[in-house]
Amino acid sequence: MRIPSGCAIAAVISRTGRRMTGGAIMEAMKPMHDRSNGLGGGFAGYGIYPDYKDFYAFHMFFDCRDTRKKCEAFLKESFEVVKGELIPTRKMPEITDEPIIWRYFVTPLRSVLADLQLDEKEFVARTVMKINVEMNGAYVFSSGKNMGTFKAVGFPEDVGVFYRLDEYEGYSWTAHGRYPTNTPGWWGGAHPFTLLDYSVVHNGEISSYDANRRYIEMFGYKCTLQTDTEVITYILDYLIRRQGLTLTEAASVIAAPFWSTIENTTNSYEKEKLRYLRTVFPSLLITGPFSIVLGFDGGLMALNDRLKLRSMVVGEKDDRVFIASEEAAIRVMEPDAEKIWAPSGGEPVIVTLKEGAF
Amino acid sequence: MGVEFIYPEFEVVRNYDRCIACRVCERQCANEVHFYSEERGVMISDEAKCVDCQRCVSLCPTRALKIVKSDSTLRENANWQNDTIKEIYKQANSGGVLLSSMGNPKPLPVYWDKILINASQVTNPPIDPLREPMETQVFLGKKPSRIERGKDGKIKCELPPQIALSLPVMFSAMSYGSISYNAHASLARAATELGILYNTGEGGLHEDFYKYGKNTVVQVASGRFGVHEDYLNAGAAIEIKMGQGAKPGIGGHLPGAKIVGDVSRTRMIPERSDAISPAPHHDIYSIEDLRQLVFSLKEATQYKKPVIVKVAAVHNIAAIASGIARSGADVIAIDGFRGGTGAAPTRIRDNVGIPVELALAAVDKRLRDEGIRGNVSLVVGGSIRSAADVIKAVALGADACYVATAALLALGCHLCRTCQSGKCNWGIATQRPDLVKRLNPDIGSARLVNLMTAWRHEIMEIMGGMGINSIEALRGNRLMLRGVGLNEKELEILGISHAGE
Structure with missing residues (x-):
């Protein structure tokens, strides 16, 4: 089953690595209230766990204590777990029926990696897939280093309050408010969707979903979440981490230029490369409306579908760059934001920290 | 009496x-x-x-x-x-033995007719092909599984040989001999104008048609008629014909009466001798032998031509396709039990093989389960009758479709199913000069171009309705399909949900 949805997205990053609380991004979601319907909201913050920056931060939902105990035992077989705790939340009437929400800071045991002949990231990614597919009632919704996602069923501004995001500080934040047209009231279905340090917030409904899903599942990914955003996360992980593409190259796969545009490209290497990537990865082209913000260790990438069927604007002020579905959201974060512009379809906007900034 | x-x-x-x-x-x-x-x-x-x-x-x-x-x-x-x-x-x-021609006419299930296509409403906009670009180009061939970079960090952009098609359709194999010179001329000229490919079948390539080589698939079948080095190098791709949907498990038979003049010269066999293709290739008794033929043909063409392996849809097709995908072949063509023929034993045509819809769904799934779908492209034929069939085939997982009967209908065929008599009044399945000249290649090719242009428009309209603006986003996109009146098992094999689900 797949649940189509409309949505609101927002993001902010400080290029100098200045840490900001989650307060501003929560405010940004308020003027876009009508873009969500209370059935899902979420945030991702980068640079929020400086004390544990060398450990993978697993954020997890559990249905009961037994599942948690079982999952902890499973984790300890192959990871060193340096800390496990409840994620602090505020009780509030707007957010109800919460699962058990826990986080673990972990690192894979060297001996296990050597045994399986896998690199660290690949092993962590496989473990996340395994838990999400095979362990009933347990779900990893964040698994990167020095970053974390926070999501729930509710309006995004309430979700932020619930998770006490004003108490975290990060150099970049992304946010999402969801308008699913059908919902199982499932917390895992809210955005962002993450794998390792990649997180994706997405406004849109992709018409290529099953073509993308059936292709990416050949490489060990399992789409379990009933939503098309999950597949975008896995595609980007596959292209960037496993195939070693740059962000721009990955963008030119998922929002590939039209063949006619490629033929008119003057730079011969560029032309050859675009033609090559489109021929090699035809099944990873994403069609249908989307605006996404990809968060990753050290930056953000915003991207629209190639026809630009969803709104998305970008603005700047000093060291900060803002991205949102509507300019109003940017103005809330920074009333004096400058250079407000709407990137064209398929044109990636990549913002990275200045070298050594964080 | x-x-x-x-x-x-x-x-x-x-x-x-x-x-x-x-x-x-x-x-x-x-x-x-x-x-x-x-x-x-x-x-x-x-x-x-x-x-x-x-x-x-x-x-x-x-x-x-x-x-x-x-x-x-x-x-x-x-x-x-x-x-x-x-x-x-x-x-x-x-x-x-009773002989028949063209495809199986029996009232067996046509799964295409029990599959319906999706369209966008509200949550996702349909795209208007009159106002927005709509891409139907496809590339058939092996796709590399890893991106490699040079020392300068640039991506190495060398690809294995690919077949470029302007739309996901090719004219499938019909030999010169089984059909006329003018029919071949019409197909070759239309394929060239359309930016697609036609297929020589097992009759060799008439010297007049070498100039259409870029739009030609040259076939190598069990009789090896007309096969020589220049022939192999003349086309855009080489097809090894292992089987045919209309007559799986048996070879071909072109009666000596049709082996006259240029047909005899093109086939490289004496005039009036029966051209009998054996049931197997006598150098292929197993999958490892197929691999040797694939690489022999690649050696003969300096690895510049993609190799297609065409098989009939039979019970164990998924495992067979998996073997072929590991044999070095670039494309697998699957021919369903409703595929046409110039002559086949009636009992075999009407009772052997399986529907291509089920074969395609099973093969696409198997290759994905094994992680080797990128090794090969899939082409399906065996009664693709319209643009809707093409859309459904692509959504089930095909890269492209082979059409032959529809192309012959465009040339004038009225499906009387007596090709084996050699007395085709429409100048198609005959070698009698007085009949052949009834088919004017100028008109024939124009009608083929019309037909495919119409299909292309329809494909674009249906894709746009689904909110898809490039054919590759439709390939294997089974969520875009729903079954009607199919049982659980059929739905499971097709990998689609029932309408209303």
Whole structure:
């Protein structure tokens, strides 16, 4: 089953690595209230766990204590777990029926990696897939280093309050408010969707979903979440981490230029490369409306579908760059934001920290 | 004598108020149904010879003719149907294997007709192909599984050889010999104009058609007729024909009567000798032998040509395809049990093989389960009748479709299913010069271009309706399909949900 949805997205990053609380991004979601319907909201913050920056931060939902105990035992077989705790939340009437929400800071045991002949990231990614597919009632919704996602069923501004995001500080934040047209009231279905340090917030409904899903599942990914955003996360992980593409190259796969545009490209290497990537990865082209913000260790990438069927604007002020579905959201974060512009379809906007900034 | 009599299948109905005895029907009928009675001053007919090809009906200047199914029938019997009984009479008369042409006409399930296509409403906008770009280009061939970079960090952009198509359709194999020179000329010229490929079949490539090489698939079949180095290098791709949907498990037979003149020269066999292709390739008795032939052909063409392996859809097709995908082949072509033929034993045509829809779904799934879908492209044929069939095939997982019957219909074929007689009144399945010249390649190629242009428009409209603006986003996108009136097992094999789910 797949649940189509409309949505609101927002993001902010400080290029100098200045840490900001989650307060501003929560405010940004308020003027876009009508873009969500209370059935899902979420945030991702980068640079929020400086004390544990060398450990993978697993954020997890559990249905009961037994599942948690079982999952902890499973984790300890192959990871060193340096800390496990409840994620602090505020009780509030707007957010109800919460699962058990826990986080673990972990690192894979060297001996296990050597045994399986896998690199660290690949092993962590496989473990996340395994838990999400095979362990009933347990779900990893964040698994990167020095970053974390926070999501729930509710309006995004309430979700932020619930998770006490004003108490975290990060150099970049992304946010999402969801308008699913059908919902199982499932917390895992809210955005962002993450794998390792990649997180994706997405406004849109992709018409290529099953073509993308059936292709990416050949490489060990399992789409379990009933939503098309999950597949975008896995595609980007596959292209960037496993195939070693740059962000721009990955963008030119998922929002590939039209063949006619490629033929008119003057730079011969560029032309050859675009033609090559489109021929090699035809099944990873994403069609249908989307605006996404990809968060990753050290930056953000915003991207629209190639026809630009969803709104998305970008603005700047000093060291900060803002991205949102509507300019109003940017103005809330920074009333004096400058250079407000709407990137064209398929044109990636990549913002990275200045070298050594964080 | 009476016991051998079978009442003619068709009746020639002539409206004598309209007939002017111009004798066009007589001149047009290679079966010699019509003749003029000097004595009575009227046209009369011997309907026993009629095959219902509709040539006379189409050319009668006064619309005086129609051909109808004879209503002289045997006593009705649900078990022993008319055709079954007549076939027994024929075999009792002749002692021979019954021969038929074109695809299986039996009322077996057509899964295309039980699959419906999605469209966007509200949550996702349909795209208007009149206003937005809509891409139908596909590339067939092996895709590299890893991106490699040079020392300068640039991506190494060398690809294995690919077949570029402007839309996901190719004309499938029909040999020169089984069809006429003018039919081949029409197909070659249309493929060139359309930016797609046609296929030589197992008859070699006439020297006049080498100039269309960029749009030609050259076939290597079990008889190896017409195969030589220049031939292999002439085309855009090479196809090894292991089997054919209309007659899985048996070879071909072109009667000596058709092996005349250029046909004999192109096939590189003596005039009037029967061209009998063996059932197997005698150098391929197993999958490892296929690998050797694939690489022999690649060696002969300096690894510049993609190799297609064509197989009939049979019970174990998924495992067979998995083997082929690991054999070095670049494309697998699967021919379903409803595929056409110039001549096949009736029993085999009507009873052997499986529907291509199920074969395609099973193969696509198996190759994905094994993680080797990128090793090969999938082409399916065996009765692709319309743009909707193409859309459904692509959404099930095909990269492209082979069409032949639809192409012949565009050239004038009326599906009378008697190609084996060599007396095709439409100039298609014949080598008789007086009949061949009835098919004008200028008109034939224009009609093929029209047909495919119309299909392309329809494909674009349907894709746009789904909110998809490039054919690759449709490939394998089974969520875009729903079944109607199919049982759980059929849905499971097709990998689609039922309508309403």
